Amino acid sequence: MTRLAGRIVTPSGMFPGEITVTGDSIASLDLAGDAGDDIIVPGFVDLHCHGGGGHTFTTGDAAAAREAAAFHLGHGTTTMLASLVSSPFELMRDATLAYRALVEDDVIAGIHFEGPYLSHARCGAQNPAFLRDPAPGELTELVKIGEGAVRMMTVAPELPGALDAIAFLREHGVLAAVGHTDATYAQTHAGVAAGATVGTHLFNGMRPPHHREPGPVIGLLSSIAAVELIADNIHLHLGMLAFAAGSAGPDRSILVTDAMDATGMPDGRYELGGQEVVVADRVARLVRDGSIAGSTLTMDVALRNAVAAGLSLTDAVTMASTTPARLLGLDDRGAIAPGLRADLVVLDADLNLRRVMKAGAWIAA
Template identity: 75%
Template structure:
């Protein structure tokens, strides 16, 4: 029996005490006031990540994906989706086949296709050369060959065929996400009614709100959808992060990294979806037009930034672990510090700096 001591952050409270681990599982939480000031949170669950440590998911390379997942695991992300960007169908198809073994062995929880069925007006750092209207034949083929590996797909709901695509995704166990969209308020709600359950990086890649046409941001906040938030203090001002999280509550908000391969690497020139990216002082931008191109964020820093923005630690931990685990249908296995769940956890110093990571009870 392994014992981990500190202030244990559960979905409802912070409990000073010990976590008792029995192999891969949490056996018990034992309250005890004399355990020091270390903070123990559940292993992070990142729904939206393109790479890290100099390695990318976006080219469909098995080895690069394995290394990118390992990099983020060292920063506390014990469960993650591999996110691709808008690409030719041949690359999408080959990536599913390449990543399938990593899904099977638990390195990845699945694949997220951020595109190519996105708005050209709100494409952000997505390569416009690869954007197109939703193709049911492509979607059906990806789901079929993935055999459960395809877990999320971002779609702009105003595009021709988008509502049919969203419904099909939802009916086949794939999270349909609304993002990179110029949709009206009503078009956004139509996407939610069709089955969308996630908002891809709320605010970013979306028409800004206006009091006479609220657009997708207000449409998503006013729905039942779960909203991704990039907590790097670059994509979102801390005040906007706190506003959105308080508007939704921790059961309708998730922290994500949207990280690219430059995460954890020196400033310099990188590539994303066939476009050159320049990273300077942690900020990634397309070389040709200056659009923000993903982040250099890790989930441990995202949690710390969310708390610094004024969110309670319990809520921030739910947004970083519990809520995304529920979305993926994994809450009976992971995403919280509770007896019977897998012993995925991150030990943080009192100032929320990462100290130790355990996955399935095994320290890294």
């Protein structure tokens, strides 16, 4: 049995109190008294991460994936998807087979394929050599061999066959996300109607909004879909982060890192999807054209940045934990309440990370 005292962030607000953990679960929650300055929040859930700590998810290497997940766990991410970039089908298939064991071992919660069914016009840091229209045979095989490991795929809804692909993903329990898209407002809404429930890193890799053609940004914000927000102060200005989160609300806004292997590492040269990346002063850019290439963000920093943008801590925690857990269908985590899994992050009064607990066990510093 473990007891943690502090200011506890619940879906209803922040209250002083004590958490009792038994085994891997929260046994009780006593919200009373003066519990000191520590702030306790649920473990973070990152739906979009390519790597960290010098290790990547994008090559399908299970050993590297374990190390990347361990790095982000040390920063409070207790549940995450391993995101790949646009790749040949052979790599997608091999990664799916390799990562199934990581899902079974609770190292990752599943796989996110960011592509390859994306727009050439809005490819961003995706390798244009690997972009293609949705292929039903590829989707069918990935879902079959994944045995539940494939959890999300980003698709540009304007591509030929995209709406059928989105419907297929929905029918097979895979989150379909709209992203790297040049879609119109109407095409974006058609994608959501077909079953898309997430917008991949809103604003980035998308046709910009225009008052005569709102495009995918406004299309997503005006829909029922949740939207990913990269709160690194590089992909989004703080004012735009606050605007988007205020427009969608915390129940439809998700903080993500979009982190690459350079996260937590020195500036220098790295690789993403077969393309050279240079990281300077935390910013990752493709050598070929200067496009932003993922981030060097961790979820604890994302939470602090969201609060610095003017969001309440309760809303920021909802965006970092509760909303993404709900989207994944993981109703055993994402909040602090009796009976839920004891995934907990202890922060100091300035929201700096102090300790991390996953499934009732402290993570070594």
